[in-house]
Amino acid sequence: MKLEQILKKKIIIEELFSIQDVVRWVSSCFSMSNLWYGHGSDNPWDEAVNLILPILGLPPYIWNRVYNSRLSIKERKIIFELVIKRIKKRIPVVYLTNKTWFCGYELYIDNRVLIPRSPISELINNKFKSIISSHNHPKYILDLCTGSGCIAIACSYLFPNAHIDAVDISLDAINVVEHNIQLHGLENRITPICSNLFNKLSKYTYDLIISNPPYVNKKDISFLPKEYSYEPKIGLISDNKGIGIIEKIISMSPFFLKKNGILICEVGDKMINIIEKYPDIYFQWINIKNGGIGIFKMENK
Helix, strand or coil: CCHHHHHHHCHHHHCCCEHHHHHHHHHHHHHCCCCCCCCCCCCHHHHHHHHHHHHCCCCHHHHHHHCCCECCHHHHHHHHHHHHHHHHCCCCHHHHHCEEEECCEEEECCCCCCCCCCCHHHHHHCCCCCCCCCCCCCCEEEEECCCCCHHHHHHHHHCCCCEEEEEECCHHHHHHHHHHHHHCCCCCCEEEEECCCCCCCCCCCEEEEEECCCCEEHHHHHHCCHHHHHCCHHHCEECCCCCHHHHHHHHHHHHCEEEEEEEEEECHHHHHHHHHHCCCCCCEECCCCCCCCCEEEEECC
16 A cells, blocks of 8 residues: 555554554654654654654653553544654654653754754763763863753753853754753753854863864755755854864864863764864864764863
């Protein structure tokens, strides 16, 4: 049976009752569609789980505890409509649910900010093992190009005695950050700042700067899957073939780090470009086990 016929039959509403039944049906529909998985999942099943459970007000990681639960007709109708949008409009799941989880912490997300997916999450989950000394917790942290504030919020839980500045050039992004700070009750721990990189910041302030800046070449944006077209271009694109913002961060960060302070920066597929651009700088490239490349550490000696 073709996908169009399956969708017209509205089987999800009429014949499926449990969460598991619906996830199985939705993942089958996704498998038959030309979807891109890269905003939180990498396969149709996880994509279906990440759509359905947040709509029910549940985090995806409690799947094993709820999969036999029955859904109301109203819930099934809502899910059906979102499945149609995901397939026909190619809207990323997170923009349909307005929820995601980064390092286990819930965030509000809409299309004013990129969908969190940075492999920096692995470093946070591992407590920056072998990157930051376990006896030297940073007291002042800068999350540069913060987007949704996901890194700032996760770091606030990891370093409960630290104060964090969450900086972004986009006022829209800062508004989302403020929402997420309030969601976690971190108003006294995280300060959102609308600034073009370091422009509004004080020098020699931070023990740790973490940045996941834009690094997509403008010419490459048209070749990305349609799902990326829903994300704000200001969070994706950088000049000078994608490394313009990274260059500014590398050149300016020493003036905003304390002595022996650390810069951790994600550059993704621009790793080779950065190595070639700065042959005299020692970059410690961090091994990422769960997928992802191009995160370096620099110390301010």
